[in-house]
Amino acid sequence: MSLPLFLVPDLPVGDHWRLDGPEGHHAANVQRLSPGEALLLCDGRGGLRQAVVAAAHKGALDLDLGELKQVPAPDPRITVVQGIAKGERAELAVQLMTELGVDRIVPWQAARSIARWKDAKPVERWRSTVREAVKQSRRAWLPEVTDARTTKQLSLTGTVLLLHEEASEPLSTVPLDGDITLVVGPEGGIAPEELAAFPDAVPVRLGPEVLRTSTAGAAALAALSVRLGRW
CATH class of the missing domain: 3.40.1280.10 (SPOUT methyltransferase, trefoil knot domain)
Incomplete structure (x- = not known):
């Protein structure tokens, strides 16, 4: 099964990050992702970063950040x-x-x-x-x-x-x-x-x-x- 994807303004840097706001609410409260589960962060401009849930809170997830990938823009558009x-x-x-x-x-x-x-x-x-x-x-x-x-x-x-x-x-x-x-x-x-x-x-x-x-x-x-x- 493909990993759930969440849109963020910019991909986080470093090894750890908190996903909050509307996307954090959806991930934690609606999809109910729990520690150990993986997901994808996406900036909408071809950037993807895999992450694993380290801890779940009300409306937010603490993530351990993993692989970063850049998907080329489609050509032709x-x-x-x-x-x-x-x-x-x-x-x-x-x-x-x-x-x-x-x-x-x-x-x-x-x-x-x-x-x-x-x-x-x-x-x-x-x-x-x-x-x-x-x-x-x-x-x-x-x-x-x-x-x-x-x-x-x-x-x-x-x-x-x-x-x-x-x-x-x-x-x-x-x-x-x-x-x-x-x-x-x-x-x-x-x-x-x-x-x-x-x-x-x-x-x-x-x-x-x-x-x-x-x-x-x-x-x-x-x-x-x-x-x-x-x-």
């Missing part, structure tokens, strides 16, 4: 421009994409997005979802979640792939060069004027089925991970 969906579908999309290897998520206030973000609370929920998914999947790199952007505010770079149900080219055969930006529309799909706003994007499809916005990005990431040798 994959950004997903995710059309904002309503309710739990949006957070499900973010969770699945994080588990499947996305490196950066851009919330997109698309023309056909039903949900309209009026403050920063939704993007903070996305960031919280990403943190929990990183811990669950034991990822060494924490994906960035940018502030929400409109179509005019988007800056698409690298190989830009646009998931579209009417595309003729499958994702499995399109040429890939450098970093990848994947555009996923909201529940209502991508509007014609938005297609025109992305002249350099290559429309692609995953197969004959039409996937929900909550699963399309994850399915595309799985296919790209195979093609890029990540899996």
Whole structure:
């Protein structure tokens, strides 16, 4: 069984350290880790350090620190421009994409997005979802979640792939060069004027089925991970 992972701002130095705060509470009070059990500390920037519980307290663990490892950043990087969906579908999309290897998520206030973000609370929920998914999947790199952007505010770079149900080219055969930006529309799909706003994007499809916005990005990431040798 893989070791539980806890996110910290910076990896501790030395031989001994106390894990407290929200992560210490979760480790000691929720997961109830006890002396002798091992865990991983992660800084979200590729740094991992193994540790063993020396003593357990209410809301904190005293740790004996072990091996330090640096995991290289994924190359090429994959950004997903995710059309904002309503309710739990949006957070499900973010969770699945994080588990499947996305490196950066851009919330997109698309023309056909039903949900309209009026403050920063939704993007903070996305960031919280990403943190929990990183811990669950034991990822060494924490994906960035940018502030929400409109179509005019988007800056698409690298190989830009646009998931579209009417595309003729499958994702499995399109040429890939450098970093990848994947555009996923909201529940209502991508509007014609938005297609025109992305002249350099290559429309692609995953197969004959039409996937929900909550699963399309994850399915595309799985296919790209195979093609890029990540899996």
